[in-house]
Amino acid sequence: MAETTATPVTRSLIAPARYVQGRGVLADLGSYVAPIGSAPLVLTDAVVRRMTEATVTESFRRAGLPVRFEEFGGTPTAAEARRVAETVAEHGCDVVVGLGGGATIDTAKAAGDEAGVRWVSVPTVASTDAPTSALSVVYTEEGAFESYRFYTRNPDLVLVDTQLVADAPVRFLVSGIGDALATWIEARAAQRASGPTMAGGLATHAGIALARLSWDVLWENALPAVEAVRRNLVTPAVEAVVEANTLLSGMGFESGGLAAAHAIHDGLTAVPHTHHLAHGEKVNIGSITQLVLEAAPSAEIREFVEFTARLGLPTTLTEAGLGDVDEEVLRTVVEAATAPEETIHNLPFPVVAEDVLDALTSVEALGRSVRAEAGLPEPQAPEQHRVKVPTARMA
Ligand SMILES: NC(=O)c1ccc[n+]([C@@H]2O[C@H](COP(=O)([O-])OP(=O)(O)OC[C@H]3O[C@@H](n4cnc5c(N)ncnc54)[C@H](O)[C@@H]3O)[C@@H](O)[C@H]2O)c1
Numbered sequence: 061m062a063e064t065t066a067t068p069v070t071r072s073l074i075a076p077a078r079y080v081q082g083r084g085v086l087a088d089l090g091s092y093v094a095p096i097g098s099a100p101l102v103l104t105d106a107v108v109r110r111m112t113e114a115t116v117t118e119s120f121r122r123a124g125l126p127v128r129f130e131e132f133g134g135t136p137t138a139a140e141a142r143r144v145a146e147t148v149a150e151h152g153c154d155v156v157v158g159l160g161g162g163a164t165i166d167t168a169k170a171a172g173d174e175a176g177v178r179w180v181s182v183p184t185v186a187s188t189d190a191p192t193s194a195l196s197v198v199y200t201e202e203g204a205f206e207s208y209r210f211y212t213r214n215p216d217l218v219l220v221d222t223q224l225v226a227d228a229p230v231r232f233l234v235s236g237i238g239d240a241l242a243t244w245i246e247a248r249a250a251q252r253a254s255g256p257t258m259a260g261g262l263a264t265h266a267g268i269a270l271a272r273l274s275w276d277v278l279w280e281n282a283l284p285a286v287e288a289v290r291r292n293l294v295t296p297a298v299e300a301v302v303e304a305n306t307l308l309s310g311m312g313f314e315s316g317g318l319a320a321a322h323a324i325h326d327g328l329t330a331v332p333h334t335h336h337l338a339h340g341e342k343v344n345i346g347s348i349t350q351l352v353l354e355a356a357p358s359a360e361i362r363e364f365v366e367f368t369a370r371l372g373l374p375t376t377l378t379e380a381g382l383g384d385v386d387e388e389v390l391r392t393v394v395e396a397a398t399a400p401e402e403t404i405h406n407l408p409f410p411v412v413a414e415d416v417l418d419a420l421t422s423v424e425a426l427g428r429s430v431r432a433e434a435g436l437p438e439p440q441a442p443e444q445h446r447v448k449v450p451t452a453r454m455a
């Protein structure tokens with residue numbers, strides 16, 4: 061009998077060591093960081109530093125920790141990670157605290173890994189599921205997706221102050237909901253394909269359950285949470301959505317599996333037209349495209365488009381800045397989205413670029429017809445976008 065070389069199927073789940081969430085918890089940051097390191101470097105940008113410096117400084121003082129802030133350059137590139145890692149080494153720091161949005165947090169992880177020290181995520185917006193994962197997304201200087209960088213550890217601590225999140229412009233929370241809704245859509249597809257997760261191997265039941273829970277919590281709480289955050293209120297719905305966007309989606313995507321939605325996001329970053337959109341906003345175009353591509357039931361697709369349009373997420377190519385572009389531009393998106401290393405190949409069928417192109421193109425008419433049916437206003441192109449982009453460069 062021939063010898064079998066089949067490897068046993070492995071399943072894995074990875075997680076941050078501690079997750080802390082609540083109104084005002086930033087004031088306790090020092091006491092949570094002290095067991096992890098004695099010389100922290102806090103990576104943040106000027107906007108976030110202004111909002112948090114007094115609280116962080118006082119909490120570090122109470123915990124007997126020195127305070128050292130380092131300004132984040134704005135784009136999570138390999139060069140920026142190297143620069144911060146050098147600063148960590150130069151000052152003998154032993155833990156990097158990423159304080160801000162997903163880009164700052166990803167750079168803190170990359171710098172901590174390069175410098176051989178531990179790292180902590182302190183998201184000040186619930187805009188992505190970056191804080192909990194053991195990976196960073198690396199971009200070119202121009203803001204195009206470059207690669208995923210994987211680490212052997214998740215953050216030692218993730219700490220989210222829900223009052224800070226509620227005080228931030230609501231668009232951040234909405235973007236985080238877009239990112240988190242994709243988690244179940246993608247994990248479900250990866251599971252059907254028996255595809256690998258970002259944690260390595262196949263998904264556990266726990267990873268899949270977290271992805272599903274993120275979805276359920278959001279369908280129940282997203283609309284009231286968005287209403288509350290418009291008024292800077294921390295309600296139980298806001299707490300639920302912050303947890304779904306950050307912890308449930310974070311563990312759910314990493315240990316549940318990515319598929320087309322994020323690959324299409326990555327493709328969208330390859331053209332400058334979409335750079336006005338936040339991460340989760342681009343992901344939402346990816347989610348709709350994936351649902352079309354995998355032939356989800358029409359009612360399900362339309363329900364998803366309507367729900368996300370009501371939340372204020374883009375559901376048409378027009379809103380993505382791609383309403384009247386040459387087909388070549390969409391081809392560039394699709395080419396990047398279907399690159400051999402992309403997670404789109406986690407779909408349970410062979411992915412053909414022409415099919416992805418047609419699915420993406422179909423989003424325009426679909427989004428418009430659902431909006432019209434639901435009595436929602438017509439989509440606006442970015443020039444007419446009245447929502448102020450809250451960051452100079454949203455990768
Ligand atoms: N590593 C992962 O697992 C993972 C997962 C999802 C997304 N990401 C990455 O995250 C990045 C996107 O993150 P993002 O959408 O948070 O954007 P961002 O980090 O690019 O920008 C956030 C902006 O919000 C501002 N800000 C932060 N807190 C604020 C507050 N409380 N009030 C007002 N302004 C505030 C910051 O000054 C900054 O300008 C992308 O690079 C994406 O690839 C990574």
Ligand SMILES: [Zn+2]
Nearest residue numbers: 189239339343
């Ligand atoms: Zn994402």
